[in-house]
Amino acid sequence: MPVTTGKRADAQRNVAAILDAAAACLVRDPDASVSDIAAAAGVGRVTLYGHFASRTELVDAVFVRAVTRAHEALDAVDLTGDARQALARLVASSWQVIDESRMLLVAAQHTLPPERIRKLHENPMRRVRSLLERGRAAGVFRFDLPADWLVAVFYTVVHGAADEIGAGRLAAEAAADAITATLLAAFTPPGDPVPQVTATG
Amino acid sequence: MPVTTGKRADAQRNVAAILDAAAACLVRDPDASVSDIAAAAGVGRVTLYGHFASRTELVDAVFVRAVTRAHEALDAVDLTGDARQALARLVASSWQVIDESRMLLVAAQHTLPPERIRKLHENPMRRVRSLLERGRAAGVFRFDLPADWLVAVFYTVVHGAADEIGAGRLAAEAAADAITATLLAAFTPPGDPVPQVTATG
DNA sequence: AGTAACTCGAACAATGCTGTTCGACAAGGT
DNA sequence: ACCTTGTCGAACAGCATTGTTCGAGTTACT
Known part of the structure; x- marks a missing residue:
């Protein structure tokens, strides 16, 4: 695994270029070859293999970086105060991040073992889960369904929206x-009224 | 495209065996090779190519059959009466069907163009859409979100559930x-209370 | 300026796949 | 009984991929 320390300056630059190019290529074609990626990075294939032992390791690195960035973006969201408004804020920040890395997820699914993908998703998921539990404690979120399931619903709905946008059936603004x-x-807990959403932005 | 008419008896048998074997193999490995499939069907690779011009065509045929079967199963569901109860009935019949063909969808996504997959999904989708519109007319389903989006939510939530079951985080019974x-x-329309779900044995 | 780290292209071996062709053979239909 | 239709295995060509090796050249650190 390539580290940012101890490496020469141009080496670090190349690693970054490779990561960027790989992300761009994998978004277009989840099965993009190492040759394509190296060429897009303006780098020889041999150089790439000097930094990443295998194609799988490269895809892993790209995916890790994307998830880490997403996690950081989500960490900046204020989740205090009313849980419902906090959820709205979280969604507003999440969906774009997920939309961008959605094709990258497909690429990861093509080459990485499922448990690896699951593990990398755990951190971002925890954030959703904690918000869910806070909302439950405040009585505004339902208790009659498993927490795991509701977290999964969050995940799947946001990803579904990204797909719909990609297919052109949902306007990005909406x-x-x-x-x-x-x-x-x-x-919303059964019996409680469904909240009205005030248009944002 | 192989037809069921005009073919000799053993040829028809083999086509069926190939289709079955292909479905089984593709579920285990979305990138299963033609050799694997032919072997699993107890058939020579040449014979397979005699019936399906290419691997892509075979995958397409398998997927078409799965979708068709799913569509037929869903067509048997009674969607009259209260829209909410009809939705419950539709879900009860849908999720198992989708759960079974969920890995097949992944295989299809690996080899078939997206528009082809979309097109094959149109028929089953229409059924959901008509139910949605009936519920809207009856005032029990919301109008404030696009119909396309709500149909997508149905689709994505059911598929998400299938994934959760596959990952062992959701009990099939629940x-x-x-x-x-x-x-x-x-x-549910904004302002209306969220309905309580009575457990279905 | 010297040295270690890095890069590059070309070429290499090793697979693994698809799709086709051949000839011999078996099975189904009438 | 006949002949069409289908099956089979082996072998072929073609292609794209991954990952490695080599030697020569460059670039950055000190």
């Missing part, structure tokens, strides 16, 4: 509100 | 109720 409205309704 | 409760809530 996405955040649609996702928020859907998730708020899905999280 | 799936139908969880999906139904989630979707009913997501479809």
Whole structure:
């Protein structure tokens, strides 16, 4: 695994270029070859193999970077205060991040073992879970369905929205509100009224 | 494209065996080779190419058959009466069908162009859409979100549930109720109370 | 300026796949 | 009984991929 320390300056530059190019290529074609990626990075194939022992390791690195960035972006979201408004804020920040890395996820699924992907998703997931539990404690989110399931619903709905946008059936501007409205309704305890979503932005 | 008419008896048998074997293999490995499939079908590779001009054509045929069967199973569901109860019935019949063909969908995504997959999904989708619109007209489903989006939510939540079951995080027995409760809530108009789901044995 | 780290292209071996061709053979239909 | 239709195995060509090796050339650190 390539580290950022101890390496020469141009080596670090190349690693970054390779990672960028790989991300770009894999988004276009989940089965992009090492040759394509190296060429897109403006680097020889041999150089690439000098930094990443195998194609799998490269894909892993790209995916790790994407997930880490997404996690950082989500960490910046304020989840205090009213849980429902916090959910709205989380969605507003999440969906774009996920939309960008959605094709990357497909590429990862083509080459990485499922448990690896699951493990890398755990951190971002925890954030959703903690918010869910806070909302439950406050009485605004439902208790009658498993927490695991509700977290999965969050995940799958956001990804579904990304797919819909990609297919051109959902306007990007309308996405955040649609996702928020859907998730708020899905999280509402039985008997409670479904909250109205005030249009954002 | 292989037809069931005009072929000799053993040829028809072999086509069926190939289709079955292909489905089984592709579920285990979305990139299963033609050799594997032919072997699993107890048939020579040449024979397979005699019936399907290319691997792609074979995958397409397998996928078409799976979707068709799913569509038929869904057509048997009674969608009259209260839209919410009809939705529950549709979910109860849908999720198992989708769970079975979920890995097949992955295989299809690996080899078939996206528009082809979309097109084959149109028929089953229409059924959901008509139910949605009936529920809207009856005032029990929401109008404030696009119909396309709500149909997509149905699709993505059911598939998400299938994934959760596959990952062992959701008990198969609990799936139908969880999906139904989630979707009913997501479809409920803002201001209306979220319906309680009575456990279905 | 000297040295170690890095890069590059070309070429290599090793697979693994698809799709086709051949000839001999078996099975189904009438 | 006949002949069409289908089957089989082996072998072939073609292609794309991964990952490695080599030697010569460059680039960055000190």
